Amino acid sequence: MQGLGRQESWMEKVKLKIDQEADGVSLSIPPYFRRFDRINNQECPSIFMWPRRQVADAVAAAAAPMPMTTAAQMPSSQQPLDHIHTSRGSTGGNVIVAAVGPYNHHQSESSTSSESAPLLITYAKKCAIVKFLARPEFGLDTVAFLGWALTKDDRVRRCYERDSFTMSPEKLAEVLLLDGCLVLFAVFLLRSSVREDRRPVELGRDAQLGAEFLYLSADISLHMKQTRVDLLLLGNQIPFFVLAKLHSLLKRTFFTGIKHSIQKLALSCFDDIRPGRSGGSAVPPPTFQVHHLLHLFHWSRVPPGKHAVDTSTILLHEPESNLPCATWFEDSLTSFSKHAAGPGTLDIVFQKRMLSVRGVLRVPALHIHGYSELLFRNLVAFEQRHLRCSLGVTAYCICMARLLQGEADAKLLRNCGILAHTHETDKEVVDLFRGLADEYRDTFYSSDLLGLCEDVAAHHRSAASRAVKWVVLQCFPRQTVTFFVILGALISIATLVNTVYSVYRFYHPVKH
16 A cells, blocks of 8 residues: 555656646747747737848958948948948848837937948937927927827837837837837938929928928938838838827828828838839728838738738648749740739749640849848848738748759849849849848748649649650750751741642643
């Protein structure tokens, strides 16, 4: 009996130990698996700050001297965009014009970036913009807005990654006032409808407001491209509902005569940024809740209703049948076609032609600029951390990285018009998409991307496609051979027609 009692006591201790260990595991979920909670969580954060990664090529480019005047000697306000945004080679990129949001409030108040030249929009100039909008002509009640921001403190903090910054509610309300007015001021200057209403020109010519307005708008007006890129950095965002609140307060004064919604105004600021949105301003504004400017830009560039992530895709791994390189497609009777998808341009589609014998891979035209890598990294980083927005850019980058595996692939896509208007060499284009793999190394694969890979593999495994490919490779191995075979066939057909006509006339002579 004593042995049985000791055995039961031992079993109870083991059971208690297992329960305690299990409780400890359930209370410490690994950071990677926290991404699963964001799939069905309506209140998941959408603004993140991630560690910066050094890019060797960008650092080397920054160290190279510039013609006539070196980058170190040139003032930051005169440095070109390409040099400024790659000078540190970081994933997050350096803010040049204005640092906004709680992640950058220390940098903004010190008026300098910790790694680069001084910011163009300083803390004092932000205060001047708020004071300008609070003039009797525009009527912004800063005290009332600060009170409103205090009531939204919890909602604002939920927009950012948990415990990613420490700031009192009063300080956060001040940041929202200063940065919200700055971003709204930038939207006022950068929107495409400025050509229609010419409201900035009107303010610039005003006898009382003109001098102050021109001073406050100078940095943004002279560095529009840099400002646009700064406003698309993932860690340089403020919640969009803050902008909507400020716009509602200034709609009848500062924005008088401008009837567009804040969503449409904000989206039009990025019409000159590539990748562009097909459909232009004809695309209606989104009906869902916009989190921030990068979210709005992302929505306008991805195919609607595709590459969504849900609980059925979280266990999917890399597809067994990957997309091959571009030159392999050409050798396998699959051509490339440049196309503009519906609303959202970053969409790659595979179609069949000629009774399913030939395939066509439709790829949107890509315009690569100095800011392209930085922009793609921020879009992919946003998708990987906010899974509810779909993985359209990630899927596009994965496909392009597989198509562009060598310089010959880039040359082929360039000849097809897909790599359009880019000064980068073929090697630089290949390295660009190869380097983006760091951002989606542990990504999920959407069912649409898996379906694309499976459609391509199934087409090239089909009996009809393989038979035609065999005939082409055996009978027409080279273009010169193909040319002479076709020429010989035409001559033979012409000779046959002439022979038939001669025989016919022999037995049916023409009567005079």
